[in-house]
Amino acid sequence: MSEFEISSLLQAIYQKYGYDFRQYSEAHIRRRIMNRMSMSGLKDVSQIQSMVLKDETIASQLLQDLSITVTEMFRDSGFYKSLRDYVIPILKTYPFIKIWHAGCATGEEAYSMAIIMQEEGLYDRTTIYATDFNQQALNKAKEGIFSNKMIKEYTINYQLSGGKESLSSYYTSNYGNVIMNQSLKKNIVWANHNLVTDSVFAEVHLILCRNVLIYFEKDLQNKVQKLFYNSLINGGVLCLGSKEGLRFTDFYEEYKDVDKKQKIFKKKYQLANALEG
Amino acid sequence: MSYEAIVIGVSSGGMKAMKIMFSHLPKGFKTPIIIVQHISAHSDSQWIQLLNGTYTIDIKEADEKEKIENGKVYFAPPNYHLLIEKNKTFSLTIDEPVNYARPSIDVLFESAAEMYKNKLIGIILTGSNSDGTNGIKRIQECGGLTIVQDPKTAEADYMPIAAISAIQPDYILSLEDIIKLLIKLDKQ
Numbered sequence: 001m002s003e004f005e006i007s008s009l010l011q012a013i014y015q016k017y018g019y020d021f022r023q024y025s026e027a028h029i030r031r032r033i034m035n036r037m038s039m040s041g042l043k044d045v046s047q048i049q050s051m052v053l054k055d056e057t058i059a060s061q062l063l064q065d066l067s068i069t070v071t072e073m074f075r076d077s078g079f080y081k082s083l084r085d086y087v088i089p090i091l092k093t094y095p096f097i098k099i100w101h102a103g104c105a106t107g108e109e110a111y112s113m114a115i116i117m118q119e120e121g122l123y124d125r126t127t128i129y130a131t132d133f134n135q136q137a138l139n140k141a142k143e144g145i146f147s148n149k150m151i152k153e154y155t156i157n158y159q160l161s162g163g164k165e166s167l168s169s170y171y172t173s174n175y176g177n178v179i180m181n182q183s184l185k186k187n188i189v190w191a192n193h194n195l196v197t198d199s200v201f202a203e204v205h206l207i208l209c210r211n212v213l214i215y216f217e218k219d220l221q222n223k224v225q226k227l228f229y230n231s232l233i234n235g236g237v238l239c240l241g242s243k244e245g246l247r248f249t250d251f252y253e254e255y256k257d258v259d260k261k262q263k264i265f266k267k268k269y270q271l272a273n274a275l276e277g
Numbered sequence: 278m279s280y281e282a283i284v285i286g287v288s289s290g291g292m293k294a295m296k297i298m299f300s301h302l303p304k305g306f307k308t309p310i311i312i313v314q315h316i317s318a319h320s321d322s323q324w325i326q327l328l329n330g331t332y333t334i335d336i337k338e339a340d341e342k343e344k345i346e347n348g349k350v351y352f353a354p355p356n357y358h359l360l361i362e363k364n365k366t367f368s369l370t371i372d373e374p375v376n377y378a379r380p381s382i383d384v385l386f387e388s389a390a391e392m393y394k395n396k397l398i399g400i401i402l403t404g405s406n407s408d409g410t411n412g413i414k415r416i417q418e419c420g421g422l423t424i425v426q427d428p429k430t431a432e433a434d435y436m437p438i439a440a441i442s443a444i445q446p447d448y449i450l451s452l453e454d455i456i457k458l459l460i461k462l463d464k465q
Contacts, residue, residue: 003363025360025362025368026362026363027360027361027362027363027368027388027391027392028360028368028370028372030388030391031360031372031384031387031388032372068370068371068372070371070372070373071371075356076356077319078321156319160319211371214341214357214368214369214370214371215368215370218342241371242354243340243341243354243357243369244341248342
């Protein structure tokens with residue numbers, strides 16, 4: 001499968017459906033397309049290209065393949081520990097708190113955030129905007145019903161992250177699934193937003209976007225960092241995935257480290273804004 | 278240096294095998310070595326820092342978008358898959374585990390095979406699951422050199438046996454002989 005074949009398929013998807021994967025990292029895209037081809041018994045890319053254009057079911061499958069919906073509750077417990085220790089005290093100073101969870105997939109981390117805010121006594125004055133461009137994933141997130149297969153792992157994550165209760169107090173078990181408590185859902189706004197093609201929609205105090213940018217090429221990473229920068233208030237906090245950073249973006253100088261290892265950054269105050277404000 | 282990169286897949290018994298390998302690699306060994314070692318999702322990177330101080334060769338965790346350089350050893354970070362891009366940089370993904378593993382040997386090997394074709398050496402060492410079997414097969418299909426640790430000499434023989442049952446590797450050798458071969462190939 002050549003580079004040209006891949007880019008022509010991505011171009012076709014963009015033109016027909018408006019989903020833009022053209023600046024995604026190629027090795028990842030290649031792997032996902034090859035998986036889909038072998039699962040659908042297709043031999044070459046031209047075949048999948050013509051099917052994607054004609055058959056919306058295959059197109060929708062491929063879109064699911066290309067967007068990553070893998071996530072965990074309290075993924076990277078060290079990060080959530082640091083969030084409690086260093087970010088919560090900052091958030092406590094605001095009368096109301098707006099959090100943007102960008103690329104929330106099926107919502108496990110947005111629920112994790114809601115749990116933390118509840119335990120810290122801040123949830124009543126918090127709004128969590130949990131966004132993704134994958135509507136199917138978003139619908140699942142909104143339902144808040146997850147398979148209990150992973151719950152043991154989540155419980156370990158939760159405990160290591162400094163959880164104050166028992167994770168099981170936040171869900172009810174039902175036929176191999178867990179259903180997240182209604183009280184966690186009340187201040188989460190689930191919304192379709194595409195980081196590649198959509199723009200700023202709110203001014204927020206905290207952005208979490210973890211393990212999304214690793215799928216993007218450098219230019220696209222930079223573009224999304226600009227979106228984040230423009231969405232954060234002065235002194236707002238940006239949280240990236242444990243292997244992501246700002247070093248190769250235009251915004252490296254615009255943030256201070258809150259926790260270097262856990263990739264938590266604080267937006268520096270802009271002089272111009274301070275004068276105006 | 279007729280090969281541009283070495284990829285290694287290793288699971289249980291791996292740390293001991295890797296330490297033996299690092300202690301025998303001579304100063305100036307050029308071919309970059311990229312390793313998937315199955316490891317707990319909760320482990321941090323301290324063990325890599327410890328390794329790095331101990332041997333002559335540079336050892337580090339692979340970073341997203343990092344350029345692959347000669348003379349370095351890279352480990353896939355815990356809880357991420359490691360892939361290789363056309364421009365010889367690393368990509369990381371959190372796609373679902375493959376063969377219950379993340380990082381998965383298959384994922385690294387398949388992407389390295391696409392990228393390096395016949396300029397790649399793929400090695401399966403000790404381990405107790407079958408991750409890596411599809412990957413080493415792909416390396417062979419793309420013209421790369423394939424080496425499997427002799428199961429009789431491996432601490433856990435399941436992974437080498439699985440690889441050998443799927444392909445006829447170019448070499449089946451003890452760890453010591455694999456190291457000698459790598460040193461010889463590095464000088465070519």
